[in-house]
Amino acid sequence: MAYGSINLAVKAGTVTRVTEFLVVDRPASYNIIMGTPWLNAMRAIPSMYHLCLKFPTPNGVEVIWGNPRVS
Template sequence: MSVSRYPAEESSSMPKRVKMGIPLVLGFSDEDKIGTIQPHDDALVVTLRIGGYDVKMVMIDQGSGAEIMYPDLYKGLNLKPENLTAYSSPLVSFGGKMVVLKGQIRLPVQTGTDVVEVDFIVVDAFSPYTTIMGRPWLHTLGAVSFTLYQKMKYPFGD
């Protein structure tokens, strides 16, 4: 990037220009791949703080249009049916079958120091994961995930 100087800017009495409008770029480099076994086709699975608890086996899925909570996490957080609100939209599994919905619940999800309120659809279905975090959460954080490097990045502070 080139910067042109105007004679008036050379004067020591002039205030310094503040950098403005610098676009934020989130990207991945080969350094991000260090520590992963390549090649692989693994899902991106992380630990997140959900509802005040560290929750393991959370799948980050850019293909999901909703955040899904499975029975193990529902029970592990000691949630009760009275904690849920109704959720009436149909949900179809990967196999094309209708999924039994228990309802919806809003819980805080902490990533670093950022806390986002997330609406989880609670389902009655088996999964090796405790929850799926999809596009609504990723977009709220402004996050980018990359399964090849098993990493997720999002803007934080500066």
């Protein structure tokens, strides 16, 4: 059950998008989980195998790389 929602600006690389987040009171494995609505809005392609996120920008495709050590 969600308490409500909040709209926050999310910056990924050089792109910033306002994204709606649901506020819940439950334990979670992560501080934040960006689900498919955010990925769809960014037109992003996540790769768990390569630990990266690719998305188009006005200047070409941008890639955000994960840290294998932290993962």
